[in-house]
Amino acid sequence: MTVIGWVQIALYCAILVALAKPLGWFITRVFNGERTFLTPVLRPVETSLYRLAGIDETREQHWLTYATAMLVFHVAGFLFLYALMRLQAALPLNPMEMSAVAPDLSFNTAVSFITNTNWQNYGGESTMSYLVQMLGLTHQNFLSAATGIVLAVALIRGFARASAQTVGNFWVDLTRCTLYILLPICIIYALFLVSQGMPQTLGPSVEATTLEGAKQTIAVGPVASQVAIKMLGTNGGGFFNANAAHPFENPTALSNFMQIISIFAIGAAMTNVFGRMVGDQRQGWAILAVMGVLFVAGVAVTYWAEARGNDAFTALGLAGGNMEGKEVRFGIVASALFAVVTTAASCGAVNAMHDSFTALGGMIPMINMQLGEIIVGGVGAGLYGMLLFVVLAMFVAGLMVGRTPEYIGKKIEAREVKLAMLAILVLPLMILGWTAVAVVYPTATASMANAGPHGFSEVLYAFTSQTANNGSAFGGLTGNILFYNLTGAISMLVGRFWMIVPAMAIAGSLAAKKSVPASAGTFPTDGGLFIGLVVGVILIIGGLTFFPALALGPIVEHFAMTSGTLY
């Protein structure tokens, strides 16, 4: 570890915290339907969309209608994307003449992109036409991100309102989020990325003759427009197979820094949106502080582990940390930071191969996802995931003093706690359940690229990443077989919607409650005690649930690595 490395990390954190407030202010105004500087340009587009679609923007929805609208919208997205991949050979904008994507792979990929996971059992430049990348994948990156954000806003309204029957209008929220927040930022961001060297062309791959006279086919494409939303919307699906490690998908140190900022920007700002909407910004800062504590701890461990390097390399006289699977322009610190950020959020883009990280360096990304991606988390999804843990933490606190817990003036009762548990239980069910099936199924174990505990880690990582809707991978695992395509798709669907529907039910039930004024017995939820309590609950639940599995994978591998055992 170096001083300059820590300076990069500190600079990153400072910029994020500084961005949270102005961005939170802007997002709040958009969802409250207030005027912003974009209103003169976008308002006519917005109203004409409502007219076409027959939407009355003043009419709000019950949580059940809101959730149904969301689900119907996703079914449409799934069918469209699946058809697009199956038919790509017959459609335009396919200069490299890619053939139709296989049915199981199309199924997995369609589910992957509608759930904001972007797990990829394919290499983009060798599988997908430009039309699929733009009309299918770029477009779903916008919509799945917008969905996450609007659901978080609906849950926040649940806390903010009293004795209300509605939580907002899904269609209005979705349209505003896409038009006012995601699209304008992406336009500027994509052009910045091109300036750094990211291609944006519809031309075919370039044929080059290298200095030594060999042929080199260089894949290009409309990369920047997709990468902008891939990062900002915490989607993470790469245009190229190597994702943000590819020099075209992340050309410079500056493009890299902007990418990791854009992963966290909206997620961090959502805590501020929460604070503003419930009328006390300190509540938002307290939540961001919980996230911050867990984040910095994760960065420290991964950075330390990667800088310390692989003992087997040290034995060969190699100094300078674990550079296998990392790019020189990013080095150890920017690769470690990226890995922690991308898994703390539900992004899943990678600028280094997590499979080649040291055992402990690769364990932190896994833990980040297993905790439910609540450390800033996916856009919107991180906040509603975190609020589920807050509900549990307040319940635990209530038990300790024998008082009905309250949060933001709302009584947390049996219904909310049950719904929160229902959502949180989905993680171990899918992750541990499918991993257990996979390790005793020979066809599944044959997909492992590494022997010993690392092979187990590859499978554990795959189901962790898909259930948590992350999308990053220990990429050695051959995921494009029927078993992983199907089980993975189930994990992604359950991981997304089994989380969303209970969260929406909590939103509805909270909105309907009366607001209780704070009294001397109210537990203050903007201070150090609250932060410590929530961190504790998160670590205890995550620790108790996943420690045994981690012990079989990365932890045992760490001791194998330090004692010189190879597999």
Add this chain to the structure above:
Amino acid sequence: MLRQIRPALVLFVALTVITGLLYPLAITGIAGVIFPRQAQGSLIERDGKVIGSELIGQAFTEDKYFHGRPSATTGPDPQDSTKTTAAPYNASNSMGSNLGPTNKSLIERVKGDVEKAQAENSAAPVPVDLVTTSGSGLDPHISPESAMFQVPRVAKARNIPEERLRVLVQEHMESRLAGILGEPRVNVLALNLALDQGAR
């Protein structure tokens, strides 16, 4: 539920057109005008022919060139199209090795590369980036230490003084942005192009 079908379909189609077509096409159009070189892939031409991209590494094996990092990319096997075979710096199939830290074949590969690098250059300690594969398999850079490590070999093959080469490497060194972001590095293709130009 049925009442949600019309808004679902209309909004879906409208937002598909906006975010999936208008947005990427607009970016393509604007980028092509204001950043034409970058938008096409930062290509380098020599004598009217494309010799590569500034951002994409190439495989160098001859002694007279500085070598890049090992690459784990593969390509279709010319003998049997159902299989793949090693094809370093294949820029149409980016990938890393994905070998874990306790994988025997990783450690054996690195050991072999260390021995090879020391035999070709000197017995000095080998910089770690020169014997590890990158995440993309297309890393255009090596560390300044790795470039300096290869100076004696290249100088001998080209029959030019080592001192002159060291100056050339220094000139091609890219430092951290604002002294903070990224790592010091040398673009191998740019350095080798400069070498060839100097030789003309």
